[in-house]
Structure formats: C-alpha cells, structure tokens
Amino acid sequence: MNWAIETQNLRRVFRGGTVRRLWRRKSAQNGNGETVALDAVDLQVKPGELFGLLGPNGAGKTTLLKILSTLLLPTSGTATVDGIDVAKDPERVRKRINMVSGGEHSGFGILTVRETIWMFAQFYGVPGRVVRERADRMMDILGLTEFAETKVSKLSTGTRQKMNIIRGFVSAPRILYLDEPTLGLDVAVAREVRSFVRAWVDEHPERSIILTTHYMAEADSLCDRVAIIDRGRVRACDTPANLKRDWAPECVYRIEIPLWTQGGHPLDDLDVVRSADVEHHGDRGRTNLRVILENGDGIGAVTERLSQRGVAALSVSRLEPTLEDAFLNLVGHGLAASEEKGR
Amino acid sequence: MSEALEHSDAPSRLGPWLAAARLGWAIESNWADPFVFMTYQIVRPLFGALILVVMFKIVTGQPTSSAVFGQMYVGNAFFILVVQCVSCIGLVIFDDRERYQMLRYIYLAPIGLGAYLAARGMARLAATTVSILFTLAVGAWLFGLRYHLSPADLPYFSLILILGGIATLAMGIMLGGSTMLMAQNGWSMPEGVSGVLYLFCGAVFSIDILPWPFSAVARLIPWTYWLEGIRRSLLGSGYVASLAGLTNAQILLRLGIGTAGTVAVAWLTLRFAEYRAVATGKLDEKTDH
Numbered sequence: 001m002n003w004a005i006e007t008q009n010l011r012r013v014f015r016g017g018t019v020r021r022l023w024r025r026k027s028a029q030n031g032n033g034e035t036v037a038l039d040a041v042d043l044q045v046k047p048g049e050l051f052g053l054l055g056p057n058g059a060g061k062t063t064l065l066k067i068l069s070t071l072l073l074p075t076s077g078t079a080t081v082d083g084i085d086v087a088k089d090p091e092r093v094r095k096r097i098n099m100v101s102g103g104e105h106s107g108f109g110i111l112t113v114r115e116t117i118w119m120f121a122q123f124y125g126v127p128g129r130v131v132r133e134r135a136d137r138m139m140d141i142l143g144l145t146e147f148a149e150t151k152v153s154k155l156s157t158g159t160r161q162k163m164n165i166i167r168g169f170v171s172a173p174r175i176l177y178l179d180e181p182t183l184g185l186d187v188a189v190a191r192e193v194r195s196f197v198r199a200w201v202d203e204h205p206e207r208s209i210i211l212t213t214h215y216m217a218e219a220d221s222l223c224d225r226v227a228i229i230d231r232g233r234v235r236a237c238d239t240p241a242n243l244k245r246d247w248a249p250e251c252v253y254r255i256e257i258p259l260w261t262q263g264g265h266p267l268d269d270l271d272v273v274r275s276a277d278v279e280h281h282g283d284r285g286r287t288n289l290r291v292i293l294e295n296g297d298g299i300g301a302v303t304e305r306l307s308q309r310g311v312a313a314l315s316v317s318r319l320e321p322t323l324e325d326a327f328l329n330l331v332g333h334g335l336a337a338s339e340e341k342g343r
Numbered sequence: 344m345s346e347a348l349e350h351s352d353a354p355s356r357l358g359p360w361l362a363a364a365r366l367g368w369a370i371e372s373n374w375a376d377p378f379v380f381m382t383y384q385i386v387r388p389l390f391g392a393l394i395l396v397v398m399f400k401i402v403t404g405q406p407t408s409s410a411v412f413g414q415m416y417v418g419n420a421f422f423i424l425v426v427q428c429v430s431c432i433g434l435v436i437f438d439d440r441e442r443y444q445m446l447r448y449i450y451l452a453p454i455g456l457g458a459y460l461a462a463r464g465m466a467r468l469a470a471t472t473v474s475i476l477f478t479l480a481v482g483a484w485l486f487g488l489r490y491h492l493s494p495a496d497l498p499y500f501s502l503i504l505i506l507g508g509i510a511t512l513a514m515g516i517m518l519g520g521s522t523m524l525m526a527q528n529g530w531s532m533p534e535g536v537s538g539v540l541y542l543f544c545g546a547v548f549s550i551d552i553l554p555w556p557f558s559a560v561a562r563l564i565p566w567t568y569w570l571e572g573i574r575r576s577l578l579g580s581g582y583v584a585s586l587a588g589l590t591n592a593q594i595l596l597r598l599g600i601g602t603a604g605t606v607a608v609a610w611l612t613l614r615f616a617e618y619r620a621v622a623t624g625k626l627d628e629k630t631d632h
Contacts, residue, residue: 014624066624071447073622090621095453106444110369122362123452167448 002083004175004208005045005068010077012038012063012232037063039232041077045225048205050198052223053212054327060232061212065177068210069099082174097175098124100168102161102183109153113144113163116152117170124171131170138166142196158189165193169200178211182218194222220323228330235330240323247329248321250274251293256314257306260287266309267291272298286314292325359454360462367466370438371431381473388423388474389481395419395547396486407486414582415547416488418570420478422546424471425511425566426537431467432460432515433533436522440627447627457613460516468508491579499591500576503598507569510602513609514540520613523620526630545570549583565601568594 014035038060045051053061066072067079070090079086081093107116114135121131139145142162147155155163161181168176178197182190201209213219219226220240227237236243260266265278267289277290291302299316306313372380399405399412406412440446449459482488492500518533525532543550543557544566550558561567567583572594575581586594620626 066627069451071450071621071626072624091453091455094451097451099448099451101447104444106448108366108370108443108445111366115369119362119366120448120452123359123449123454125358125453 001044002047003044003080004047004049005043005051005079005081005210007041007043007064007068007079008077010038010041010043010064010067010079011036011075012060012067012072013075036232038067038074041229041232041234043227043234043237045208045210047208048201049224050201050209050211050222052219052226053210053229054214054216054219054226054323055212055229056214059214059229061214061229062179063232064229065099065179065210065212068175069097069177070094095124096173097177098168098171098173099177099179100164100181102178102180102185105157105160106164107152107155107160109151112149112151113139113155114148116163117166120167121170124173126171134170134172135166138169138196141199142166142192158185161185162189162193165196172204173207175208175210178209180212180214182213182215190218194218198222216322216324216327226323228327230331236326243326244321244323246326248323248325250321250325251296251298252319252321252325253289253291253293253299253302254315254317254319255289255291255302255306256316257287257289257311258314259285260311265289266311267302267305270301270305272301290319359452360458363454363459363462364466367431367463368469370463371466371470380470384470384474385477388420388478391423392416392419392478392481410578410580412486413482413488413578414574416482416486417479417574417577418546418582420475420482421507421570421573422541422544422566423474423478424468424508425514425540425544426534427471427474428464428467428511429515429518429537429540430533432464432512433518433522433536434530435460435463436519437527437530441527441629441631444629450626456520456617457516457610460519460613461512464512464515468512488578490577492577496576499595500573502595503569503572503576506595506598506602507566507573510565510569510598510605513602513606517605517609517612520609520616523616524623524625528630540564540566543567545583551583551585563601563604565598565605568598568601572598 014037015033041060041064053064055061063072067074068081068086070086070093073087082096084092084096086093111119117135118128118131121135122128126134136145139148142165144159144162144166147159147163152160152163161184165181168178181197182193185193197209197211201207211219211223223240225237225239226243228235228243236247238246257266259280259282260278265276265287267273267276272294274292274294276292279288279290280286281288293299293302303313303316395415396407396412399415400407403409403411436446439449450456479488479490483490514536515533518536522529522532541547543553543561544564545561546566550561550567553561568586571581571583571586572591575591575594581587581594589597617626
C-alpha cells in the first residue's frame with residue numbers, strides 16, 4: 001500500500017541546552033543529559049485519513065510533526081511522506097504538505113487577511129483565480145468574510161487562527177499537519193474549526209490530515225484513527241471506537257449520593273471497585289462518585305455496600321467508556337496529571 | 344494527479360518571488376506611514392551625508408569643490424545600499440521567527456528560503472534607491488558636484504550597479520542564513536558586518552591607506568570594485584590610486600568574479616545554516632533573548 005505517511009523505528013534525541021527549554025520532563029532524560037523525544041515510532045497513515053496524535057504536552061507529538069514536515073531531522077529511523085523520505089528529499093516533501101499550529105500569535109500584522117492568504121497561495125504556486133475562489137469560500141464557511149480586508153494586527157486570537165487555518169488549506173496540500181489547531185480558542189470558534197476540518201476531509205477524500213491534540217473529545221469526534229503517544233512512544237493506534245473497546249473494557253458508573261463528609265469514599269474497601277473519583281457539591285448537598293468496576297456484575301456489590309453503610313444511592317447510571325478511559329489505562333495517568341508532572 | 348501537485352510541481356517562478364517582494368515592500372514602506380517613510384528614507388541618509396561634509400571640511404580644510412570630496416560623497420551615497428540591504432535581509436529571519444512567528448510556514452513553502460530572502464531584500468533595495476538618488480541630487484545642488492554619466496557609459500554603469508546589487512543581496516542572504524542558528528540577541532551582527540565593509544571597500548577612505556592584511560581583504564571583496572566603477576562612471580575618474588592601472592573592463596571583471604564568489608559563499612552558508620537549523624531544531628525555535 002502507498003501510505004500517506006510512514007515512519008519506521010523513528011527516533012529523535014535532544015541534547016544540551018535545547019533540551020532544557022523544550023523538554024522539561026525529567027523522567028524522559030537519560031544519564032547523559034539527553035532527552036529522548038521520540039523512540040521507535042512506527043506509524044502508517046492512509047491516504048484520505050484524518051489521523052490523530054493524542055498525548056499530553058511533551059509527549060512527542062509536535063516533534064513527530066516537525067520531522068514529518070521537514071522542520072527537524074530524525075536522529076535515526078526513517079519517515080516518508082507520500083512515499084518521499086523527509087531527510088533525503090525535503091524539497092519534494094514540502095510541495096505536498098502544509099501546516100497550521102495553534103496557540104501562537106502568528107501573522108504579518110501589516111498585511112490584511114486576504115493579502116496573507118494570497119501571498120501564501122502564491123508561495124505554493126496556486127493560480128490567482130483559484131486562490132480567490134478558495135479563499136472566498138473558506139472565509140465564508142469560517143465567518144471571516146467581514147475581516148477579509150482587515151489588517152492581521154487588528155484580529156482577535158480566534159479570528160487570526162481562522163485565517164491561519166485558511167492559509168494552511170488554501171494550497172490544497174496532499175497532507176496537512178494541524179498542530180493543536182484549537183488550542184486557546186473559545187468553545188464556539190473551536191467547534192467551527194473542527195467542523196471545517198471534518199468537512200474538508202470529507203470533500204477531499206484523497207488528502208490526509210495529521211492532527212495533534214491533547215483534547216480527548218476532539219480526537220474522538222474528528223479522527224478516523226488515533227495514535228496515543230506518551231513520552232516519545234506510541235502506546236496504541238486504532239480507531240477511537242476500537243481503542244475504547246480494547247483499552248477501556250471496564251464498566252463505569254456514575255452514582256449520586258447525599259453529601260459524603262467522612263473522607264475518602266464509601267466504597268474504598270470494595271474489591272470489585274478498580275477506582276473511584278469523588279466530586280462533592282456542597283451547595284446541592286450531593287456527592288457524585290465516578291466508579292470503575294472490574295466488570296458489570298460488580299454493581300450489585302456496590303449498591304449493597306452503600307446500603308450497608310446507610311447511604312442512599314440517589315441515582316445510578318452506566319457511562320459509555322471514553323477515549324480518556326482508554327488513555328488512562330494505556331498511559332497509567334490522565335492528561336491533566338501528566339501535564340502537572342511535566343511542569 | 345492531485346490539484347496540489349498540479350500547482351506545486353511546476354509553480355511560476357515569478358509569482359512566489361513577487362509575493363515575497365510585495366511583503367517586503369509592505370513591511371518596509373508601512374512601518375509608519377508613507378510620509379514618515381519617505382522622510383526617513385531621505386532625512387536619515389541626507390544627514391549622514393551632511394555629517395560627512397562637516398567632517399571633511401574640518402579634517403582636510405579643503406573646499407567641497409575638490410575632487411576628493413566628490414569621490415567620498417558618491418561612495419558614501421551608494422554605500423547606503425549595502426547598509427540598508429544587508430541589515431534588512433539580516434534581520435528577516437529574526438523578525439519572521441520571533442516577531443511574526445511565520446518563519447516555519449515560509450520555510451515549508453516551495454518558494455525556498457534563498458529566494459524569499461532575496462525578494463525581501465529587493466524591496467529594501469528599491470526603497471533605498473530613492474535615498475541614493477536624493478542624496479546625489481543634494482550633492483549636485485548644495486555642493487556643486489557634477490556627474491558625467493554619458494549615454495555611452497550607461498551600459499557599463501548599469502552592469503556595475505546590477506552586479507553590486509547581486510553581491511549585496513548575496514551578502515544579506517549569507518548573514519540572514521547564519522542568523523537561523525543565532526538567538527535574537529544576534530540582531531546587531533548584520534549592522535556590524537556592514538560597518539566592517541564600510542571601512543574595507545573604500546566608501547570614504549581609499550583602501551590604499553589600509554595596512555596590509557586589510558588592504559588584501561579590500562581587494563578581494565566586490566564592493567571595492569563596485570564603488571570604483573560607480574565613481575569612474577559618474578565622476579569620470581577613480582578614487583583608489585592602486586586601482587588606477589585597471590581598465591574599466593578589468594574593474595567589471597573583478598567585480599563579476601567577486602560577486603560570483605560572494606554568491607557561492609552565500610549559497611553554501613545558507614545551505615549549511617538550513618541543515619544545522621533543521622538538525623538541531625533551531626529553525627522555528629523562538630528564543631525570546
């Protein structure tokens with residue numbers, strides 16, 4: 001098969017001062033002061049696929065994207081884009097790709113939105129007539145038409161990011177890298193961006209998008225397949241549905257009880273309970289338990305234990321497993337926890 | 344074949360380049376507004392020239408009608424081009440990486456970093472031409488300088504200007520390329536280099552007064568022959584006594600060889616800097632210091 005992206009045994013090690021700034025995860029450093037940002041990464045992305053790289057900050061997602069986009073050389077291993085080796089023939093790779101990064105304040109403030117889009121389309125050799133059509137259509141979809149003649153310096157973060165999204169898509173690249181494209185955006189703008197991305201992939205079934213994110217819901221709702229990456233290694237790679245099925249087989253229940261004030265939770269010594277998260281809502285006089293059980297049969301033991309302790313279960317509902325549950329099982333901690341460690 | 348490949352496998356060479364030059368022009372000409380820009384382009388070089396006039400009169404005690412004054416004035420007026428272009432291109436990488444955060448997107452585009460830097464420099468070159476013309480006009484009006492550019496000299500003069508422009512752009516690209524490997528605090532390096540060139544190419548002082556190792560360097564760099572050719576074309580005589588034995592064609596040849604050498608070194612520097620920046624991850628690393 002001709003893969004859109006293929007990596008084999010890809011490895012990237014950072015050395016010296018650069019390491020300290022870029023990668024603060026002491027746990028990933030070896031004794032020589034080196035940081036292994038990527039290790040033995042084997043991935044294949046099909047043409048037409050919207051492929052997600054899911055992981056916490058510092059997991060190696062951006063490093064992988066930088067290598068695939070020719071911004072960074074791998075230390076060892078190979079990576080090909082549209083069949084072309086990124087290290088051996090980067091110029092040919094660049095003709096086939098484009099990139100949009102989130103969470104930055106990028107743009108030439110002196111240019112208008114339309115001028116910026118036109119300029120980059122020119123850099124990619126897109127004819128003027130095609131640029132106009134594509135830019136007008138994309139600005140219309142993303143609600144940017146009224147800002148077309150506005151200087152970039154006057155744009156809000158969200159509007160600027162929409163412009164950057166169009167800048168990335170206007171060349172209609174074979175492979176597009178979206179690095180945390182919704183980072184720092186408000187909910188409404190992030191939703192617009194996601195819809196735009198999904199619609200574009202559906203409209204262009206032969207083109208691929210590689211999306212990095214640490215938003216579980218974004219990966220779940222957008223991506224055809226997801227690779228979960230942590231500390232430079234790919235822990236699993238499959239469709240979101242398969243990941244949830246294979247890596248989050250437990251039964252998860254939400255149980256509402258009257259406010260629990262005795263510390264811990266009322267199920268802490270029950271064998272069938274693998275873990276339980278507790279949320280107290282003092283204003284409502286309620287405590288919510290999110291309980292993960294070994295299997296579905298354990299719920300009887302749970303209600304019985306609550307009854308023994310004189311705690312009324314006000315409501316019990318079974319939750320569908322989420323990508324976060326799969327992530328938790330694969331990596332051993334949630335995204336929030338790993339970001340805390342990273343600091 | 345996909346739409347993207349149809350566009351990008353055979354892109355127009357001129358379109359991307361003009362787009363980059365247009366960006367350069369927008370940045371160069373709109374840093375405040377066109378009026379202030381023109382004032383900046385005229386007042387600054389003009390006062391630079393006036394300072395030179397005062398220094399000349401105080402140090403030499405000669406009138407501005409002397410031949411030496413004309414040689415100094417013209418050399419100084421044209422050297423503005425080197426200062427402006429080298430500084431401009433030398434700062435593009437810093438600006439695009441640190442301030443605009445767009446360097447990675449430009450690098451990924453098929454235009455190529457060398458062509459992009461050259462286009463940005465061309466915009467400054469066009470803007471600086473205004474400064475040079477105005478300074479020359481003031482020289483004629485206030486100090487009585489007479490320029491002797493005959494139609495017969497025009498092809499020679501044009502070739503001299505073009506080769507000097509290419510050498511200057513190449514020097515800018517060389518410095519711009521090397522700044523990929525530097526933190527933002529290396530911003531003064533391009534200005535420093537143009538200061539060294541000012542001394543070595545005989546813009547004001549003849550290279551004959553330089554001690555040996557420096558005079559040898561002066562004979563290697565293209566700007567020495569560029570200014571000599573300009574002076575011969577505009578003023579009818581050269582400035583450097585030790586080059587007086589060279590014909591105009593020999594000056595042009597030396598300028599051509601020097602320009603070719605500068606272009607080659609610039610290309611190698613850019614390729615090496617690109618490779619190192621990509622190998623170490625510095626290409627799009629915002630330094631903030």
